[in-house]
Amino acid sequence: MATLVLLETTTSNLRTSSLPAVSAARELAKHHGGPVIGVVIGASVGAAAADAARFVDKVLCYDNAALSAALAETWAPLLMSAVKETGATALVASATSVGKDVLPRAAALLGAGMASDVIAVLGAKAFRRPTYAGNVLTDVEVTTAVVVATARQTEFAPAAPAASAGPVENKPVGVVDALGSELMAVHATKSARPDLAEAKVVVSGGRGMKESANFKVLEELTDLLGGALGASRAACDAGMVPNDLQVGQTGKVVAPELYIAVALSGAIQHLAGMKSSKVIVAINKDPEAPIFQVADYGLVATWESSIPQLIAEIKKAKAA
Amino acid sequence: MKILVPCKRVPNPELKLKIGGGAVDLAGTTWQVNPFDEYAVEAALRLTEKSKGGERSGEVVVVSIGPKDTATQVRQLLAMGADRGILIAGDDAALDADLVARTLKAVIETEKPDLVVMGKQAVDGDDNQVGQLLAGYLGWPQATFLSSLVLAADGKSAMVEREVDSGVEQRRVRLPAVATVDLRIIGKKAVRNEALSGPDAEWEDTQRLASLKGIMAAKKKELKEIDALSLGISGGLLVKTVRHDSPPVRKAGIKVASVEELVSRLHTEAKVI
Numbered sequence: 001m002a003t004l005v006l007l008e009t010t011t012s013n014l015r016t017s018s019l020p021a022v023s024a025a026r027e028l029a030k031h032h033g034g035p036v037i038g039v040v041i042g043a044s045v046g047a048a049a050a051d052a053a054r055f056v057d058k059v060l061c062y063d064n065a066a067l068s069a070a071l072a073e074t075w076a077p078l079l080m081s082a083v084k085e086t087g088a089t090a091l092v093a094s095a096t097s098v099g100k101d102v103l104p105r106a107a108a109l110l111g112a113g114m115a116s117d118v119i120a121v122l123g124a125k126a127f128r129r130p131t132y133a134g135n136v137l138t139d140v141e142v143t144t145a146v147v148v149a150t151a152r153q154t155e156f157a158p159a160a161p162a163a164s165a166g167p168v169e170n171k172p173v174g175v176v177d178a179l180g181s182e183l184m185a186v187h188a189t190k191s192a193r194p195d196l197a198e199a200k201v202v203v204s205g206g207r208g209m210k211e212s213a214n215f216k217v218l219e220e221l222t223d224l225l226g227g228a229l230g231a232s233r234a235a236c237d238a239g240m241v242p243n244d245l246q247v248g249q250t251g252k253v254v255a256p257e258l259y260i261a262v263a264l265s266g267a268i269q270h271l272a273g274m275k276s277s278k279v280i281v282a283i284n285k286d287p288e289a290p291i292f293q294v295a296d297y298g299l300v301a302t303w304e305s306s307i308p309q310l311i312a313e314i315k316k317a318k319a320a
Numbered sequence: 321m322k323i324l325v326p327c328k329r330v331p332n333p334e335l336k337l338k339i340g341g342g343a344v345d346l347a348g349t350t351w352q353v354n355p356f357d358e359y360a361v362e363a364a365l366r367l368t369e370k371s372k373g374g375e376r377s378g379e380v381v382v383v384s385i386g387p388k389d390t391a392t393q394v395r396q397l398l399a400m401g402a403d404r405g406i407l408i409a410g411d412d413a414a415l416d417a418d419l420v421a422r423t424l425k426a427v428i429e430t431e432k433p434d435l436v437v438m439g440k441q442a443v444d445g446d447d448n449q450v451g452q453l454l455a456g457y458l459g460w461p462q463a464t465f466l467s468s469l470v471l472a473a474d475g476k477s478a479m480v481e482r483e484v485d486s487g488v489e490q491r492r493v494r495l496p497a498v499a500t501v502d503l504r505i506i507g508k509k510a511v512r513n514e515a516l517s518g519p520d521a522e523w524e525d526t527q528r529l530a531s532l533k534g535i536m537a538a539k540k541k542e543l544k545e546i547d548a549l550s551l552g553i554s555g556g557l558l559v560k561t562v563r564h565d566s567p568p569v570r571k572a573g574i575k576v577a578s579v580e581e582l583v584s585r586l587h588t589e590a591k592v593i
Contacts, residue, residue: 072452072455072462076456096485097484098484100464100465101452101465103452104449104452105452105456105462106456107449107453107456108418108421108455108457109456111558113416113558114417114449116447116448117448126562130567131444131446132331132333132337132443133443133446135566136339136565136567137564138562138563138564138565139561139562140560140561140562141560141562142559143557143558143559143560144558179461180461180494181461181463181493181494183489184492186486186488186490188486189486225593233503243488243504244485244486244487249443249446258590258592258593269333269443275567287575293570293572294573295573296571296590297573297575297582298575299575300575306579309579310579310583313580314593
């Protein structure tokens with residue numbers, strides 16, 4: 001039976017944050033049999049649906065002016081009808097803020113069991129997922145005929161385009177009832193840097209950076225490495241950097257090739273968001289800081305004494 | 321304004337977990353209110369008061385599902401200032417997000433609150449599902465991951481700010497609704513009720529602690545214990561927990577002596593720069 005995957009888009013493109021969900025859907029489809037069908041919802045998303053079709057066997061497109069905002073109230077019923085119409089036995093999305101908001105509501109409408117933030121597909125209805133801030137890996141089994149899951153982006157490789165694009169089927173939308181919910185504004189953080197969740201290098205600062213202005217030197221290091229800037233909850237709470245830079249159980253989960261933690265102690269909830277990074281570097285003046293327990297390379301030093309030198313040395317290494 | 325706040329008790333997240341034989345051993349743990357739910361109670365209290373500790377209007381009802389001694393955590397929330405508590409007998413191992421949401425739905429149908437405010441997730445299961453499921457089952461609007469919640473003076477809608485991947489999103493939501501809160505909801509000006517306080521109203525940048533007076537008052541507040549069966553919720557689990565394991569341990573790394581050594585190792589050994 002078919003596996004459906006919610007594909008988030010701009011008006012012209014598939015969002016790369018949905019590519020891990022396609023991979024998770026492919027893995028599920030091995031157990032469920034049948035095709036992987038993408039679901040694109042939005043306003044004027046025809047071009048985006050065509051772009052998304054490069055990655056899946058088929059796309060169902062719900063295009064309507066009233067669907068421009070990703071409201072769970074309007075999107076979840078469409079996901080439900082897509083599941084019912086196709087007879088799909090699985091529904092997946094990436095664990096983005098949209099996936100986490102919309103999929104449980106779709107599961108409620110379907111009366112289906114849902115596994116959140118899964119890191120592995122173990123069977124048709126079996127998944128592994130982190131619990132207790134990543135201190136435990138829990139295997140769960142969904143018992144309903146239809147299975148709903150969100151996939152942790154860092155644990156599934158982004159899907160590559162298929163040999164040939166699937167067809168796009170435009171679906172009638174019917175009456176859209178947002179139950180009075182209305183998107184008023186989006187205050188997006190503007191940054192020329194790559195997305196935190198997708199960056200190959202992440203440089204994060206902690207409470208020890210003391211104040212906002214001190215992040216300048218971390219930004220310089222970040223840009224030198226072509227990475228994204230992150231922060232601990234303590235640094236965000238102290239107002240040094242915007243909240244959407246927060247890495248951790250309650251912030252973003254990242255798994256870059258290189259994670260550099262600077263003046264950051266490494267609270268459990270922060271480790272939950274970066275432990276899967278390939279190489280972890282910790283720079284902290286406190287030799288007992290818990291961050292050193294997960295670091296591949298630890299340097300006991302203040303950021304003031306080490307970061308400018310680190311920048312200079314990396315420049316030298318790059319020039320060599 | 322009547323606000324219902326579902327709360328879960330969780331094992332102290334600072335304690336090291338004992339994991340073995342496919343299970344987490346919680347026998348020796350200490351229990352506490354899920355931090356996000358505690359923030360939800362703080363938010364609900366602010367929605368019923370003019371200023372911190374000032375004149376109040378409205379009711380905050382705390383509801384929890386758990387074994388009998390969960391009453392300790394519910395009493396703590398009553399001591400913080402919640403007006404009434406409901407404790408539904410239940411064992412965590414016999415629950416999943418669906419069963420919790422359907423139980424809460426039954427309570428809501430009796431209590432008929434104007435608003436449900438709860439944590440976005442419990443820090444043990446990390447599901448992040450119950451609020452959304454509950455809204456779905458009730459057919460109510462949902463406002464998840466909130467960093468701000470301002471109730472309109474007419475009590476019929478709220479303006480909310482949500483923390484999303486790309487930044488902050490502002491929405492208007494019609495009441496009754498289910499709201500789930502994120503950490504920033506306890507900011508100084510994050511929450512207020514326009515019927516009670518103006519834009520200058522300000523609270524402390526944290527959740528309130530129970531005062532001695534609050535603790536004494538809590539002893540006299542109503543804490544109703546309900547048998548889960550009396551709510552008429554039936555059906556099996558939609559999601560079964562099969563086993564718990566420790567995550568793979570990262571190989572212990574090395575301490576480098578200097579920045580030069582660090583760069584040299586990152587360059588030649590790890591090959592990441």
